[in-house]
Amino acid sequence: MADLQYKIIVGLEIHVQLRTKSKMFCSCALEFGAEPNSRVCPVCLGMPGSLPVMNKQAFEYSVLAGLALNCNIPMFTKWDRKSYYYPDLPKNYQISQYDLPLSEKGFIEIPLESGETKRIRIIRAHLEEDAGKNVHSASSYSQVDLNRTGTPLLEIVTEPDMNSGAEVRALAVELQRLVRFIGVSEADMQKGHMRFEPNINMKIIRNGKEYRTPIAEVKNLNSFRALERSVTYEAQRQLSEFLETGIEFGMGNKTTRGWDDEKEMTVLQREKEEAHDYRYFPDPDLVPVELTQEWLDEIKSRLCELPLKKQLRYVQEYNLSDYDAGVLTADRATADFFDEVVNAGGDPKRVCNLLTQTGLKITKEKNCNITDLPVTPKGMADLAKMVDEGTISASSATTIFEAMVQTGKQPDVLASELNLVQKSDAGELESIVDQVIAENSEAVADVISGGKKEKKARGFLMGQVMQKSKGQANPKVVSEILAKKLK
Amino acid sequence: MEELTAKQLRDKIASGQIKSLDAVNDVFSRIEKYEPVIGAYISTFKEQAIEQAEQVDKKVSAGEPLGQLAGVPIAVKDNMCTTFGATTCASKILENFHAPYNATAVEKLIAADAVIIGKTNLDEFAMGSSTENSGLKKTVNPWDTTRVPGGSSGGATASVAARMCSAALGSDTGGSIRQPASFCGVVGLKPTYGRVSRYGLVAYGSSLDQIGPVTQTVEDAALMLNVIAGHDSSDSTSVNETIAPTYDYLEKLNEPVEKLKIAVAPQLNAGADQQVQNTLHEAINIYKNLGAEIIEVKMPHLDYAIAAYYIIATAEASSNLARYDGVHYGHRTQNPKDYVEVYSKSRAEAFGQEVKRRIMLGTYALSSGYYDAYYLKALKVRNLIRSDFTKAFEKCDCVMMPVAPTTAFKIGEKTSDPLQMYLSDIYTIAANLAGIPGISIPCGFDDKDLPIGLQILSPAFTEDKLLRIAKMYEKENNWYDKRPNI
Numbered sequence: 001m002a003d004l005q006y007k008i009i010v011g012l013e014i015h016v017q018l019r020t021k022s023k024m025f026c027s028c029a030l031e032f033g034a035e036p037n038s039r040v041c042p043v044c045l046g047m048p049g050s051l052p053v054m055n056k057q058a059f060e061y062s063v064l065a066g067l068a069l070n071c072n073i074p075m076f077t078k079w080d081r082k083s084y085y086y087p088d089l090p091k092n093y094q095i096s097q098y099d100l101p102l103s104e105k106g107f108i109e110i111p112l113e114s115g116e117t118k119r120i121r122i123i124r125a126h127l128e129e130d131a132g133k134n135v136h137s138a139s140s141y142s143q144v145d146l147n148r149t150g151t152p153l154l155e156i157v158t159e160p161d162m163n164s165g166a167e168v169r170a171l172a173v174e175l176q177r178l179v180r181f182i183g184v185s186e187a188d189m190q191k192g193h194m195r196f197e198p199n200i201n202m203k204i205i206r207n208g209k210e211y212r213t214p215i216a217e218v219k220n221l222n223s224f225r226a227l228e229r230s231v232t233y234e235a236q237r238q239l240s241e242f243l244e245t246g247i248e249f250g251m252g253n254k255t256t257r258g259w260d261d262e263k264e265m266t267v268l269q270r271e272k273e274e275a276h277d278y279r280y281f282p283d284p285d286l287v288p289v290e291l292t293q294e295w296l297d298e299i300k301s302r303l304c305e306l307p308l309k310k311q312l313r314y315v316q317e318y319n320l321s322d323y324d325a326g327v328l329t330a331d332r333a334t335a336d337f338f339d340e341v342v343n344a345g346g347d348p349k350r351v352c353n354l355l356t357q358t359g360l361k362i363t364k365e366k367n368c369n370i371t372d373l374p375v376t377p378k379g380m381a382d383l384a385k386m387v388d389e390g391t392i393s394a395s396s397a398t399t400i401f402e403a404m405v406q407t408g409k410q411p412d413v414l415a416s417e418l419n420l421v422q423k424s425d426a427g428e429l430e431s432i433v434d435q436v437i438a439e440n441s442e443a444v445a446d447v448i449s450g451g452k453k454e455k456k457a458r459g460f461l462m463g464q465v466m467q468k469s470k471g472q473a474n475p476k477v478v479s480e481i482l483a484k485k486l487k
Numbered sequence: 488m489e490e491l492t493a494k495q496l497r498d499k500i501a502s503g504q505i506k507s508l509d510a511v512n513d514v515f516s517r518i519e520k521y522e523p524v525i526g527a528y529i530s531t532f533k534e535q536a537i538e539q540a541e542q543v544d545k546k547v548s549a550g551e552p553l554g555q556l557a558g559v560p561i562a563v564k565d566n567m568c569t570t571f572g573a574t575t576c577a578s579k580i581l582e583n584f585h586a587p588y589n590a591t592a593v594e595k596l597i598a599a600d601a602v603i604i605g606k607t608n609l610d611e612f613a614m615g616s617s618t619e620n621s622g623l624k625k626t627v628n629p630w631d632t633t634r635v636p637g638g639s640s641g642g643a644t645a646s647v648a649a650r651m652c653s654a655a656l657g658s659d660t661g662g663s664i665r666q667p668a669s670f671c672g673v674v675g676l677k678p679t680y681g682r683v684s685r686y687g688l689v690a691y692g693s694s695l696d697q698i699g700p701v702t703q704t705v706e707d708a709a710l711m712l713n714v715i716a717g718h719d720s721s722d723s724t725s726v727n728e729t730i731a732p733t734y735d736y737l738e739k740l741n742e743p744v745e746k747l748k749i750a751v752a753p754q755l756n757a758g759a760d761q762q763v764q765n766t767l768h769e770a771i772n773i774y775k776n777l778g779a780e781i782i783e784v785k786m787p788h789l790d791y792a793i794a795a796y797y798i799i800a801t802a803e804a805s806s807n808l809a810r811y812d813g814v815h816y817g818h819r820t821q822n823p824k825d826y827v828e829v830y831s832k833s834r835a836e837a838f839g840q841e842v843k844r845r846i847m848l849g850t851y852a853l854s855s856g857y858y859d860a861y862y863l864k865a866l867k868v869r870n871l872i873r874s875d876f877t878k879a880f881e882k883c884d885c886v887m888m889p890v891a892p893t894t895a896f897k898i899g900e901k902t903s904d905p906l907q908m909y910l911s912d913i914y915t916i917a918a919n920l921a922g923i924p925g926i927s928i929p930c931g932f933d934d935k936d937l938p939i940g941l942q943i944l945s946p947a948f949t950e951d952k953l954l955r956i957a958k959m960y961e962k963e964n965n966w967y968d969k970r971p972n973i
Contacts, residue, residue, distance in 0.1 A: 047586065047816075052723070090815055092810055092812060279806070281858070
């Protein structure tokens with residue numbers, strides 16, 4: 001048996017659709033699922049004489065994403081035409097960026113299962129316009145829908161720094177969270193807002209000699225699952241192909257493959273990388289973009305603490321679970337709200353519980369952000385404090401939270417209105433406890449004897465006290481009194 | 488009525504002395520008479536023009552405010568989009584193309600109450616110097632119908648020369664306004680790149696294309712520029728007025744430029760026909776007599792202008808014309824076997840020879856492995872030509888040179904030799920590469936009674952001064968009074 005070691009090497013190209021209102025170079029609305037060819041104009045149709053005008057918002061979003069990906073942002077960037085003929089491309093060239101992209105040389109940290117993070121280098125991120133869609137019918141012709149034509153896309157290219165399907169998936173998921181967090185994309189997979197193209201090959205060491213398998217590019221993946229599985233599948237396929245044929249990486253033997261979701265395998269699309277010549281040249285219809293320091297600073301000011309960093313901070317500083325920290329940092333609104341509540345004096349753990357168990361349930365039902373609810377960070381912090389101070393019980397907090405959402409009232413007001421303020425007055429509670437002790441000699445005996453039944457009996461007595469106080473006794477105070485009396 | 492310039496006609500219409508309807512009817516009766524010989528128009532819009540004229544006349548009688556071109560019959564080169572009629576670019580591939588919008592320049596004409604009477608012939612997609620490359624019809628020179636009108640705006644210049652309109656809009660990528668203006672004995676102005684919106688001008692060489700007026704007089708050119716100049720948010724390359732303001736170009740037109748300094752580049756002019764050189768010399772003498780100082784400059788890189796131009800323009804054209812593919816609009820081949828054949832056959836069937844040649848040239852120049860040697864080098868030459876002008880303009884107000892090396896040549900004379908044809912643009916191309924304005928004004932006739940033009944070039948965004956300089960000459964001569972005998 002030969003000594004065999006191998007490692008999978010993956011780089012990713014990701015297309016992220018920006019969440020601008022209008023297209024990249026015209027004012028047509030970006031709308032998913034509209035009647036075919038209803039969101040078009042002379043510019044995105046590439047009609048004779050029409051001219052593109054850059055969408056400033058798309059550019060700013062891209063710079064923001066570049067900054068979030070720790071990229072260099074050059075002060076000068078330009079537009080190039082990439083030429084190829086295809087029916088979904090009305091001008092038969094795509095406006096893109098070639099040698100001077102708007103951002104380059106960055107990195108993104110991705111979370112690993114071990115709890116550690118890994119740095120994946122970003123080669124570049126540039127802005128371009130999307131093509132339309134060819135709709136193939138069973139008959140002898142195809143139809144073209146140009147609604148998508150001209151949609152702003154951010155193309156992000158990573159170095160081949162990933163070494164497993166899981167890492168590739170982690171990057172994709174982290175990138176989704178990142179672009180949503182900074183507000184530049186809805187990143188809705190169902191709507192094709194993120195599309196992935198992994199470039200995969202294997203490094204194989206056999207008997208001390210190193211080999212590389214030919215690169216395969218898997219085109220147009222639009223789910224995390226397909227992305228991960230295609231990478232895992234390719235690793236296996238390339239390994240067995242190498243063992244069978246011994247073919248190594250070489251010029252011109254890159255293949256293009258597609259992912260068959262039903263068969264769960266990649267299928268060959270193009271045998272050899274065709275000698276593409278896109279004849280890039282600067283688009284004379286668009287002026288280069290020259291950033292000023294003020295403009296760049298203004299865009300920079302929109303940056304925030306990024307989600308992964310925030311998540312790690314919540315775990316370390318607040319002792320939250322990794323899962324809860326992940327939930328709180330899934331979107332910017334929730335994370336910002338959480339931070340504000342903590343700043344207003346709410347105990348992080350308590351606030352986390354209220355938010356994840358109640359708040360996010362409500363926002364999910366209402367399909368809105370936490371900030372859309374009539375609950376202020378201050379109100380939320382007060383609610384958390386009331387629990388911590390024993391003014392209300394943890395379960396009452398949920399009730400009060402729900403009432404806050406409905407009425408917009410402050411938690412202390414609602415606590416009294418709903419009669420949920422706990423009795424913590426030791427004197428008043430002591431007389432109830434005395435009464436309960438007097439009425440339940442058997443349970444009292446079980447507690448004092450300290451046998452198997454002690455725990456159950458103590459619970460029973462607690463329950464009796466709560467019942468007599470109509471649920472308003474502070475359980476902490478009650479258990480202290482009980483403990484004192486039944487020593 | 489054909490004796491009137493656009494400005495005179497507008498004033499007479501505004502004062503009620505002439506009805507726009509009469510002016511339009513007069514123009515159409517001339518079109519009926521001369522168009523069968525000249526062939527300037529691809530389409531005319533008589534009914535619409537009469538309606539527009541009547542509306543202007545109503546405005547006049549109601550005392551409503553009038554646009555600067557109120558009631559004046561204007562023609563538009565058929566590479567500018569109009570919602571009325573077809574926009575063909577004189578190409579079979581767009582023969583039946585109806586644009587859903589007006590070019591900004593056309594919109595501005597309409598807003599100025601101009602009456603658009605028709606769309607004029609051109610070399611297919613504005614590629615040519617004689618209008619012989621039109622895929623749709625033949626235009627001849629009104630001064631000698633065996634000769635070409637020049638090109639590519641040959642239809643526009645022929646129609647102004649034959650007074651089948653008061654003025655026209657042309658477009659100039661390498662001389663396409665100035666050279667045919669010179670051949671037809673009319674005024675042709677190519678404004679600074681970015682002065683007039685290109686929105687709706689069907690692109691040939693996007694970094695060179697510019698719309699400009701073709702007129703009877705310098706004053707009319709100023710009037711037309713008043714209407715069409717200015718920033719357009721739909722054209723990113725149109726220049727913002729805070730950077731380069733537009734002027735009322737008529738306002739100081741009659742004031743001569745004081746201490747005028749004119750540069751000539753003798754080594755360049757030596758290539759022109761002797762009669763053209765003599766005429767240029769006489770024109771410059773007139774300026775000298777008006778007190779101008781003449782200096783000599785060297786513009787060493789202008790020798791490379793044609794080479795650089797035919798790489799840059801064709802490279803851009805190869806990309807700009809990729810959209811005419813038979814898929815979305817325009818000519819589509821019958822019974823293609825697959826989508827690739829939709830492209831290849833539709834294009835092979837409908838593009839003319841010269842267009843194909845330039846698409847091939849441009850595709851080659853942009854191909855990987857050749858890009859640096861051709862396109863990139865051409866851009867460097869372009870920068871050197873720009874700096875030749877910058878250096879020259881440090882010492883003078885304008886540069887004067889011939890418009891073309893010869894007067895109008897015979898139909899068919901150069902069609903078999905594209906390189907000879909390309910050389911007719913030798914004096915005009917540099918202005919497009921440098922982005923500066925240039926004007927061609929009539930400055931005499933050769934022994935065959937064919938018009939000769941004087942070309943004046945000035946720094947970017949100094950059209951006001953350029954027009955004043957041109958006007959100084961025009962006041963001393965009445966060349967524009969001489970009419971072709973059709």
